[in-house]
Amino acid sequence: MQPSQAPHGNLHHRLWMYEAMVKSRELESRIKTIYFEGKTPVFNMAKGPIPGEMHLSMGQEPCAVGVCAHLRPTDFVTATHRPHHVAVAKGVDLRKMAAEIFGKKTGLSRGLGGHMHLFDAAVNFSCSGIIGEGIAPAVGAAMAARIQGRDDVAVSFMGEGATNQGQFHEALNLAALWKAPVVFIIEDNAYGISVCKAESTSVASNADRAAAYGIPGVFVPGNDPDAIHAAAGEAIARARAGDGPTLIELETHRLEGHFVGDTVEYRPVEERERLAELDPIQLFRSRLIGDGHEASELDALDAEAVRLADDAISFARNSEYPALEEAFAHVFG
Amino acid sequence: MTDVAIPDDLWDDDSEGSISSWFFSNGDQVNEGDLIAEIMNEKVASELLAPASGALEILVPAEEPIRKGQIVAKIAG
Amino acid sequence: MSSVDVMQETGAKTRAPRQRRLTVARALNEAIHQEMATDSSVVVLGEDVAKIGGVWSTTVGLLDAFGPARVRDTPISESGFIGAAVGMAAVGLRPVVELMFVDFVGVCMNSIYSLAAKQRFFSGGQVTCPMVLMTSVGGGYSDGGQHSQTLYATFGHLPGLKVVVPSNAYDAKGLLASAIRDDDPVVFMFHKGVQGLGWLGTVPRAATHVPEEAYLVPLGKAAVTREGSDVTLVGLGLTVHHAIDAADQLQKEGISCEIIDLRSIAPLDQETIRASVRKTGRLVAVDDDYMSYGIGGEVIASVCEDASITLKATPRRLSFPDIPIPFSPVLEQGVLPNSEKLVALARQAVLEK
Numbered sequence: 001m002q003p004s005q006a007p008h009g010n011l012h013h014r015l016w017m018y019e020a021m022v023k024s025r026e027l028e029s030r031i032k033t034i035y036f037e038g039k040t041p042v043f044n045m046a047k048g049p050i051p052g053e054m055h056l057s058m059g060q061e062p063c064a065v066g067v068c069a070h071l072r073p074t075d076f077v078t079a080t081h082r083p084h085h086v087a088v089a090k091g092v093d094l095r096k097m098a099a100e101i102f103g104k105k106t107g108l109s110r111g112l113g114g115h116m117h118l119f120d121a122a123v124n125f126s127c128s129g130i131i132g133e134g135i136a137p138a139v140g141a142a143m144a145a146r147i148q149g150r151d152d153v154a155v156s157f158m159g160e161g162a163t164n165q166g167q168f169h170e171a172l173n174l175a176a177l178w179k180a181p182v183v184f185i186i187e188d189n190a191y192g193i194s195v196c197k198a199e200s201t202s203v204a205s206n207a208d209r210a211a212a213y214g215i216p217g218v219f220v221p222g223n224d225p226d227a228i229h230a231a232a233g234e235a236i237a238r239a240r241a242g243d244g245p246t247l248i249e250l251e252t253h254r255l256e257g258h259f260v261g262d263t264v265e266y267r268p269v270e271e272r273e274r275l276a277e278l279d280p281i282q283l284f285r286s287r288l289i290g291d292g293h294e295a296s297e298l299d300a301l302d303a304e305a306v307r308l309a310d311d312a313i314s315f316a317r318n319s320e321y322p323a324l325e326e327a328f329a330h331v332f333g
Numbered sequence: 334m335t336d337v338a339i340p341d342d343l344w345d346d347d348s349e350g351s352i353s354s355w356f357f358s359n360g361d362q363v364n365e366g367d368l369i370a371e372i373m374n375e376k377v378a379s380e381l382l383a384p385a386s387g388a389l390e391i392l393v394p395a396e397e398p399i400r401k402g403q404i405v406a407k408i409a410g
Numbered sequence: 411m412s413s414v415d416v417m418q419e420t421g422a423k424t425r426a427p428r429q430r431r432l433t434v435a436r437a438l439n440e441a442i443h444q445e446m447a448t449d450s451s452v453v454v455l456g457e458d459v460a461k462i463g464g465v466w467s468t469t470v471g472l473l474d475a476f477g478p479a480r481v482r483d484t485p486i487s488e489s490g491f492i493g494a495a496v497g498m499a500a501v502g503l504r505p506v507v508e509l510m511f512v513d514f515v516g517v518c519m520n521s522i523y524s525l526a527a528k529q530r531f532f533s534g535g536q537v538t539c540p541m542v543l544m545t546s547v548g549g550g551y552s553d554g555g556q557h558s559q560t561l562y563a564t565f566g567h568l569p570g571l572k573v574v575v576p577s578n579a580y581d582a583k584g585l586l587a588s589a590i591r592d593d594d595p596v597v598f599m600f601h602k603g604v605q606g607l608g609w610l611g612t613v614p615r616a617a618t619h620v621p622e623e624a625y626l627v628p629l630g631k632a633a634v635t636r637e638g639s640d641v642t643l644v645g646l647g648l649t650v651h652h653a654i655d656a657a658d659q660l661q662k663e664g665i666s667c668e669i670i671d672l673r674s675i676a677p678l679d680q681e682t683i684r685a686s687v688r689k690t691g692r693l694v695a696v697d698d699d700y701m702s703y704g705i706g707g708e709v710i711a712s713v714c715e716d717a718s719i720t721l722k723a724t725p726r727r728l729s730f731p732d733i734p735i736p737f738s739p740v741l742e743q744g745v746l747p748n749s750e751k752l753v754a755l756a757r758q759a760v761l762e763k
Contacts, residue, residue, distance in 0.1 A: 041351055041398035042353075042373065042608070044551075045552075045609055045611070046610070051552035103741075104738070111736065111737060111740075112555075112736045112738065112741070114554040114737025116557075117737070128556065129554065129557060130513070130516065131514075164486050165488075166517065192485070194461055195458060195461070199483060200483075200484075261375060262376065263376060263377050266462050324740070324744045327744065331732070331733050353607075354606060354614070354617055355431070357429070361429060367430070371608060373608035376609045378467070378607075
């Protein structure tokens with residue numbers, strides 16, 4: 001892929017990944033703080049400038065950046081109810097994304113969708129709130145690229161819980177049958193709300209399930225952006241070359257609860273306490289410095305990420321709510 | 334007269350909570366051990382049981398902020 | 411004791427001792443506990459129902475009380491585990507299955523409307539389906555278009571399913587007990603807006619007195635929540651409370667409303683609805699499902715096709731419009747049915763000559 005097509009342009013891809021992770025984290029930290037506005041002392045989900053549910057992806061950033069570093073705007077990505085890190089890495093307009101989460105008329109969907117229904121057609125990104133719902137559409141978009149003579153690919157992000165949903169199995173079979181240029185990314189954070197993987201899944205590794213469909217299955221441990229980047233690069237290149245789909249299972253960590261407000265009582269205390277040591281952004285920063293990057297260089301990327309996150313939030317806060325007519329305007333064309 | 338207080342150790346930090354529901358009304362007869370209210374702190378619900386039998390006097394209505402240790406009702410008996 | 415007595419008594423100054431109020435969530439939980447204690451064939455399955463007692467607190471304490479063979483956390487496999495529940499029901503278990511959000515029914519509709527609903531019919535009565543599908547419905551708290559629907563009409567429309575919606579804790583416990591004991595599949599829809607969960611905002615009036623002993627509220631019977639003479643308001647679940655608020659307002663204007671709480675979508679208690687409108691001559695139906703082909707239309711049709719009823723005013727329906735549920739609170743709150751809109755329609759009906 002030409003540098004001009006890659007999202008990182010002339011920036012070294014490792015620095016791009018670092019900055020994208022920090023950008024996502026800074027945005028989500030602000031969202032988490034603002035989410036609690038209006039919700040104390042009585043936690044009523046309906047109140048405040050960001051009402052409803054909120055599913056944060058803190059800790060899972062490597063999965064998004066390691067994969068999206070290889071993707072063009074014309075490559076198609078579907079994500080889940082926990083979408084922010086993927087949206088940021090895919091290049092979704094940050095201001096419009098924040099405005100959508102606030103339900104403002106300047107949002108990606110003019111306030112109609114909210115945080116679980118972020119769509120940005122300019123970069124072919126979408127997400128949805130029903131588990132497994134985005135897997136088959138990615139297969140379809142991949143096939144469309146072939147039919148239309150493009151070498152674009154599709155990527156479907158899902159949690160490990162989604163692998164037990166019927167659509168997962170149907171979509172993998174279809175993709176294999178049709179040799180679709182699609183990559184399936186499982187973000188295994190070990191928990192589907194309160195139920196851990198061992199209690200929901202009949203096999204220890206979802207990567208092994210790929211064999212059932214005759215496609216390659218890869219497991220990448222460690223929540224490591226470099227390792228994810230390498231595995232995703234291979235899979236995406238394979239897809240672009242016409243050699244069909246790949247299933248990649250990524251070990252990752254959900255640093256927060258399932259939703260904001262989740263006290264995570266179902267998770268053993270030792271596990272919860274270990275999470276702080278596993279912050280992938282801190283670990284990656286240390287590795288970059290160890291590899292010879294200057295701290296000041298990373299600080300500059302941090303500062304830019306903070307600036308963009310602040311700008312997006314401020315844009316969202318200062319935007320207006322939609323007019324009531326907007327609710328009726330986009331049912332049909 | 335028995336005080337009905339929010340336990341001092343019901344939640345970890347010093348945040349406020351609230352009573353989300355009283356299950357009896359002012360003046361009602363309650364028995365020791367009855368579930369008389371539900372307390373919310375962040376998203377966690379806890380039960381408030383009557384420490385004694387008698388007539389319930391509610392001091393703090395639902396949805397008002399409360400602190401750990403606060404006396405929210407009395408039971409006369 | 412009917413729900414009208416219960417809801418009014420709870421607000422009254424003098425009452426019997428030991429008036430114990432419970433939230434709808436606790437009432438449902440108590441019903442399941444009591445049924446499981448007396449009938450070993452009752453089992454519970456669903457997502458997050460065992461270890462954490464359900465995200466809606468319906469199954470709290472069941473795992474500790476009855477053990478993992480009877481109370482099961484499932485993978486995210488609705489089609490699989492609901493289909494499995496139908497199989498359990500076919501050979502003598504009484505499964506209570508929770509579908510976390512009714513909006514998820516898309517992935518498992520076949521197990522419900524093809525299997526559960528038709529098992530007795532296709533077998534000529536040999537094989538029944540004594541299953542309860544318990545599911546959360548409703549929005550109004552900004553959860554977006556895939557987590558806020560009610561889909562009442564969708565389930566009411568398909569033959570072979572009994573469908574109930576409680577508006578208060580007393581009815582919730584009795585209806586769920588009846589549903590569990592019923593030999594037919596019952597879709598038990600509990601509205602998040604009256605569930606009584608502190609973190610979701612609720613209607614305090616829905617937490618009514620609930621007797622400690624087990625009791626039954628019959629399926630297929632509506633309740634007269636309040637008697638009146640000028641106009642009949644028909645609601646279900648959360649909208650019964652809109653009707654009560656509207657009626658309180660209209661009372662000040664000298665308009666007397668009769669309120670019907672449907673409680674049951676299928677079978678629909680047409681008799682109670684018709685008796686009321688025969689008396690008042692005016693009808694406004696209010697529900698928070700999509701309007702077209704919906705609850706309001708069905709209620710109106712059941713009145714209009716009764717030749718013995720003389721209407722003094724055009725029947726009216728207040729529903730959610732035919733649009734996906736928007737996220738932004740100004741939009742969602744702007745289009746949801748509420749008591750102000752209901753007051754306006756009732757006034758119009760009364761003013762018609």
